Every structure is written in structure tokens, then in C-alpha cells.
Amino acid sequence: MNTNDKxxxxxxxDPLLALLKSRRVLIxxxxxxxxxxxxxVPALAPLESELMILLxxxxxxxxxxxxLEDAVIAARQTPNDQALRDEVxxxxxAILDIAMLNLDAQSDVDDVHSAVNxxxxxxxxxxxxxxx
Numbered sequence: 001m002n003t004n005d006k007x008x009x010x011x012x013x014d015p016l017l018a019l020l021k022s023r024r025v026l027i028x029x030x031x032x033x034x035x036x037x038x039x040x041v042p043a044l045a046p047l048e049s050e051l052m053i054l055l056x057x058x059x060x061x062x063x064x065x066x067x068l069e070d071a072v073i074a075a076r077q078t079p080n081d082q083a084l085r086d087e088v089x090x091x092x093x094a095i096l097d098i099a100m101l102n103l104d105a106q107s108d109v110d111d112v113h114s115a116v117n118x119x120x121x122x123x124x125x126x127x128x129x130x131x132x
Contacts, residue, residue: 023061031059 019025038044040050 023066027059027062031055065083 034055035052038048038055044051
């Protein structure tokens with residue numbers, strides 16, 4: 001066998017093997033197989049939609065949990081840069097300050113509207129305003 005043939009196969013096989021080692025891919029494949037089995041078994045036809053919802057929900061919850069776990073592990077392995085943390089804190093403070101100013105401005109507008117509505121009281125019965 002030629003070494004170029006081995007290299008060409010390795011280019012295809014190595015990524016597939018890496019995918020099959022992934023917990024998320026395995027969960028998705030198992031969910032797909034169980035879903036196909038549910039389509040084949042006629043006794044499950046009355047409960048098919050409920051079982052599919054349960055299967056997909058469980059698979060997505062597991063995949064999400066594994067993704068969260070991987071993200072936490074990756075975050076713990078990165079160095080803690082205090083300068084970056086300070087910049088993010090300053091940015092969040094600025095966003096919150098702007099949000100608070102907008103809330104204060106909105107409450108001032110609401111106060112003006114309520115004051116104007118007090119001066120222009122609308123009668124409970126519109127026929128009371130008719131002359132005659």
C-alpha cells in the first residue's frame with residue numbers, strides 16, 4: 001500500500017474518529033437512532049410525538065450540560081487578566097449608568113403625563129360634557 005493512500009485515508013478517518021469520541025456527537029447519534037426505532041415500532045405510534053419531545057429535550061439538556069462543563073473547564077484554564085476584568089467592569093458600570101439615566105428620564109416623562117392628566121380630567125360619563 002502506498003503511503004499517499006494511507007495519508008489520504010487518515011485525512012478522512014481521523015476527523016471521523018475524533019467526532020465519535022465526542023460525547024455530544026454520541027448523544028445526538030443515539031437520539032437519532034432511538035428516534036428512528038420509534039418510527040419503526042408501530043406500538044409506539046400513539047405516543048410518538050410525546051416520546052420525540054422527551055427524547056429531543058433530554059438530548060439537548062445533556063448536550064447543553066456537557067457544553068457548559070467544557071466551557072467552565074476552559075475558563076478555569078485561561079489566565080486571569082486583571083486589566084481585562086477592570087475594563088469589563090468599567091463597561092458594565094457605564095451601561096448600567098446609561099440605563100439608570102434612561103429610567104430616570106422615563107419616570108420624569110411619566111410624572112409630566114400624570115400631572116397633565118390630572119389637570120385634564122376626563123369625566124366618567126362623556127354625556128355629562130354635552131350642553132343642553
